Amino acid sequence: MLFSFCKNSVHLHRFLETDILNGMRKTFLIKFLFVVALFFSASTFASVKEDSSEGEDKDLKTHIQEYIQHHLKDSHDFSLFSYDSEDGTTHHVGFPLPVILIDNGLKVFSSSKFHHGETVAEVDGSYYKLYHSKIYKTDAAGTINYDEKHHATNEKPLDFSITKGVVMIFFTCLLMFFLFRGLARSYAKNGSIPKGVGRFFEPIVLYIRDDIAISNIGEKRYKKYMPFLLTVFFFIWFLNMFGLTPLGVNVTGNIAVTAALAIITFLLTNLTGTKDYWKHLFDPLGDSMPWYGKILLYIILIPIEILGIFIKPFSLLIRLYANMQAGHIVVMSLIGLMFIFKSWVGSPLSFGLAFAISLIEILVALLQAYIFTMLSALYFGFASEEHEHAEAH
Amino acid sequence: MEQLLEDFSLGLFFWQSLLFIALVLLLWKFAWKPILGAVNDREEGIKNALAAAEDAKKEMQNVTADSEKLLKEARAEREAMLKEAREIKDKLIADSKEQAKLEGDKMIKQAQAAIESEKKAAVADIKSQVANLSVDIAEKIIKEQLSDKSKQLKLVDDLLGDIKLN
Numbered sequence: 001m002l003f004s005f006c007k008n009s010v011h012l013h014r015f016l017e018t019d020i021l022n023g024m025r026k027t028f029l030i031k032f033l034f035v036v037a038l039f040f041s042a043s044t045f046a047s048v049k050e051d052s053s054e055g056e057d058k059d060l061k062t063h064i065q066e067y068i069q070h071h072l073k074d075s076h077d078f079s080l081f082s083y084d085s086e087d088g089t090t091h092h093v094g095f096p097l098p099v100i101l102i103d104n105g106l107k108v109f110s111s112s113k114f115h116h117g118e119t120v121a122e123v124d125g126s127y128y129k130l131y132h133s134k135i136y137k138t139d140a141a142g143t144i145n146y147d148e149k150h151h152a153t154n155e156k157p158l159d160f161s162i163t164k165g166v167v168m169i170f171f172t173c174l175l176m177f178f179l180f181r182g183l184a185r186s187y188a189k190n191g192s193i194p195k196g197v198g199r200f201f202e203p204i205v206l207y208i209r210d211d212i213a214i215s216n217i218g219e220k221r222y223k224k225y226m227p228f229l230l231t232v233f234f235f236i237w238f239l240n241m242f243g244l245t246p247l248g249v250n251v252t253g254n255i256a257v258t259a260a261l262a263i264i265t266f267l268l269t270n271l272t273g274t275k276d277y278w279k280h281l282f283d284p285l286g287d288s289m290p291w292y293g294k295i296l297l298y299i300i301l302i303p304i305e306i307l308g309i310f311i312k313p314f315s316l317l318i319r320l321y322a323n324m325q326a327g328h329i330v331v332m333s334l335i336g337l338m339f340i341f342k343s344w345v346g347s348p349l350s351f352g353l354a355f356a357i358s359l360i361e362i363l364v365a366l367l368q369a370y371i372f373t374m375l376s377a378l379y380f381g382f383a384s385e386e387h388e389h390a391e392a393h
Numbered sequence: 394m395e396q397l398l399e400d401f402s403l404g405l406f407f408w409q410s411l412l413f414i415a416l417v418l419l420l421w422k423f424a425w426k427p428i429l430g431a432v433n434d435r436e437e438g439i440k441n442a443l444a445a446a447e448d449a450k451k452e453m454q455n456v457t458a459d460s461e462k463l464l465k466e467a468r469a470e471r472e473a474m475l476k477e478a479r480e481i482k483d484k485l486i487a488d489s490k491e492q493a494k495l496e497g498d499k500m501i502k503q504a505q506a507a508i509e510s511e512k513k514a515a516v517a518d519i520k521s522q523v524a525n526l527s528v529d530i531a532e533k534i535i536k537e538q539l540s541d542k543s544k545q546l547k548l549v550d551d552l553l554g555d556i557k558l559n
Contacts, residue, residue, distance in 0.1 A: 181420075261409075
């Protein structure tokens with residue numbers, strides 16, 4: 001009797017345990033997302049509040065707008081947040097980054113010289129000022145001249161600074177390198193069976209191989225594009241995710257970054273293009289029509305095809321840039337709304353909205369990485385096609 | 394568009410391209426190649442193992458089929474041997490029967506021939522005896538009858554008639 005009771009209770013205990021574990025696993029993801037969203041909102045919360053108290057003359061709306069504008073741009077120092085102390089001075093928490101300028105020779109100095117754009121930096125007799133996240137050459141007083149459209153007309157030195165974005169890119173590169181090298185090593189150690197994080201990343205790698213690369217490029221030629229496709233997918237995904245963390249560095253929402261990625265896709269597509277690919281571009285109709293018929297069509301067709309070569313990667317760069325930029329603007333605007341409403345109804349509402357959009361942004365982060373990789377693979381597929389055009393078209 | 398160009402930072406572009414290309418090359422060498430290689434090896438291994446299992450199954454089937462065939466052959470051989478033995482037995486019996494019959498026939502024929510010759514001999518003997526007897530009888534009768542001439546002639550006629558009948 002007692003024995004059977006004990007057995008039953010052990011059974012029940014086990015049952016409860018697995019049930020709870022399963023439940024925990026399910027809720028863990030939701031909790032994690034919640035915490036991420038909360039962190040993001042919290043960190044922005046702190047910054048916006050400090051900023052708003054900094055300039056009493058400006059109204060809150062323009063202030064939030066400026067803050068968002070500032071956030072979307074790259075910056076020369078890695079500031080985490082700033083606050084005002086009791087005596088009225090603004091303190092910035094973060095660390096300065098090296099500024100590298102090419103202006104009559106290489107000039108390297110710390111961005112702390114700019115004091116967050118508040119002062120003029122003097123290096124070897126030249127004066128530089130930070131204005132709207134860009135470095136301009138000025139006189140000793142730091143005057144910025146404007147044209148009629150309120151654009152600064154000062155000379156801009158070539159700026160190769162290690163900015164916040166570069167730091168994040170470098171950090172992501174390091175992370176990816178150690179992560180995937182670790183995965184590769186665990187394969188070697190465990191006899192081709194993934195362990196730990198590999199269990200999570202291996203299906204993604206396989207998915208990219210089977211459903212993105214092989215299905216778009218083909219069994220024969222997909223292998224040489226794999227390093228780029230895998231790297232670009234994880235690179236964009238990781239940077240998108242970092243953009244959603246409290247650090248909120250908008251790297252993939254920067255046109256220079258997406259342009260660099262799209263140009264690599266462009267170069268890879270056209271440098272590895274087969275004879276059929278070029279034939280398709282310059283002789284799309286093949287032998288299906290006599291030459292005198294083709295000439296008339298080709299006057300229109302060939303310029304379109306050539307334009308297409310450039311439009312394809314251009315759409316890639318704009319898509320990624322615009323999506324990430326828009327995501328950041330929407331989330332930050334919604335968070336900003338909380339401080340505009342300042343009521344018991346509006347603020348929780350906009351918080352809820354910001355939270356929901358943050359969750360969607362996590363999805364978008366993955367989606368955009370997938371789309372970029374998918375379309376790159378599609379373009380590589382065009383470039384490596386090998387078949388008889390006369391029959392296919 | 395103007396805003397986009399304004400935002401474009403050559404420095405960031407440069408660093409991004411440099412770092413990204415370096416990352417691709419490094420990961421290619423240290424991560425993607427070994428990972429994809431390991432995954433490929435694993436898939437090949439699974440494929441090979443499945444093929445090997447299939448082969449083993451086929452081999453097993455072959456072995457069973459072979460043993461069955463052997464068994465069948467052995468059975469057929471036994472059957473054939475038994476049949477042959479039966480045939481030999483039958484033939485032996487038939488042969489011996491034939492021979493016995495031949496022997497018998499021969500013996501019967503011999504017996505018949507012997508009987509025939511005995512019979513002939515007997516008949517000949519009887520004939521000679523009858524002749525002797527007849528001669529004797531005739532002698533006696535003649536001796537007796539010759540006394541009377543008519544009687545003699547009559548007797549001769551009778552005798553002659555009898556002898557013809559005989």
